[in-house]
Amino acid sequence: MFSRIDWSQVGVIAAKEWRERIRNWWVLAVALIFALFALAIAWFGGAQQGAVGFQGIEVTVASLVSLVIYLVPLIAVILGYDAVVGERERGSLELLLSMPITRFEILLGKYLGLSAALAGATAAGFGAGLLPLAKHIASRELYHYAGFVGSAILMGMAFLSLSLWVSVIARDRMRASGMAIALWFFFVLIFDLLLMGLLVLSKGNLGSAVFAGLLMLNPADVFRLLNMFSSRQVQTMYGLATVMPDGLTDPAVLTGIMLAWVAGPFFIAHWRFK
Template identity: 65%
Template sequence: MELTQIFTVAGKEFRDRIRNRWVLAVALVFAVFSLVIAYFGGAQQGAVGFRSIEFTIASLVSLVIYLIPLIALLLGFDAIVGERERGSLDLLLSLPITRLELLLGKYLGLAAALTLSTLVGFGLVAVLLYQHVSWSGLYHYIGFMISSVLLGLAFLSMAVLMSVIARDRTRASGLAIAMWFFFVLVFDLLLLGILVGTGGSFGGDAFAWLLLLNPADVFRILNVFSLDEVRTLYGLASIVPSSLGSPAIMGGVMVAWIVLPLALARWRFK
């Protein structure tokens, strides 16, 4: 495996996203939504303006769970199948580059664009709110930004896997949207329905562990357990053991969600 080949492909993918202003557009979306939530998130309680970093993070977690997975899936669903439909995949593979180098290069380039847009978007909010945030609050906000990047990378890995499996862009886009619905909307409702329908006899003790099967829930646990007030707002402390609240454990699970889909994509692409 040649790193030069990987970085060449990654650089090309990253420059394409910079050239079409994709990074700027996503960063602006994150910044605008974050500012709106930070200043107007308490309007329902009759309060407008920045309240606390705990309340801001709790509000932004809900935004990130809906927005970042969708953006990551739309960004990566045609990484491989798009090249196949355009007829350029055979040309690329005829060059002195392996399938693994091409796959990693594609992923790293897209990951760099997604990471940059996420950090810039949420970083602008941190700069604008730094007068209201203590160093401790800023530390937790940086942790929230890093976990948001990991969430995006996890869904980007799944998007690349779908791109390798699908036969055309239409099917790949359909799989990406279906995956977003399942992990963001259906998964938690399904678990809750089973738990309530069986009166807690099925999945009661294992409920917290089943949440690890969804990277969106891993992201939620990672941020909810970082601050006591955020944990109270979400009410997850009663069903999630404190051992799962460790940032190291949840970070490791999130890394597994990044690596495993890429490993499957590599196997299928090969």
């Protein structure tokens, strides 16, 4: 499949999606929001313990993880829900499909352009947010923070892939927006409540392997685990670290699972788009 892709066609579609986000100031607005949150949490994150000021990257990341789990998936699903159905409603999809370009190239170009906009906003925002504190951050801490930002981008791409699938199967933009918000609501808010309910119903007899496997069914939980097991100090803040199997505490394994969440919904969307 990949050997037959005309990457110049993909690049044209991706550049179009990127330019549209630049023109409506979407990237700048999201980057500004992330920068303000990153700076505020880095400086005031320890206020509840009576400490104001930068407490270190690991404490900052632990606080940012809870915020990013809500914001990045929401931005991703809003960004991608009308990528295909919007073109269909405007009548431009038929014109696009009449040209010498495959459906896979169209879908891939849209996904890459939207992913670039999301990744650029996330990296620029979280990077700019810590610029005022650069003199307090060691090079090792920068590596840890870069890993956090990279995992946030991967989670956003996973939810963007889900929203692209929604855009392909939805009949109109109204239904697509409802389905996208429902996906965000389920994975970010409902999933963990259901999992906790299952633990209560099983009276604590749910095996750690089963529990860990269920967590892998949610890209938001994979993101949380990926950042939790990247630092021993962060692990101590979560009791979950004591019940996870060793095989699912390796950041490389968790990154692979997140990449599967990025690729899986996209290829399902392509299969449906054909």
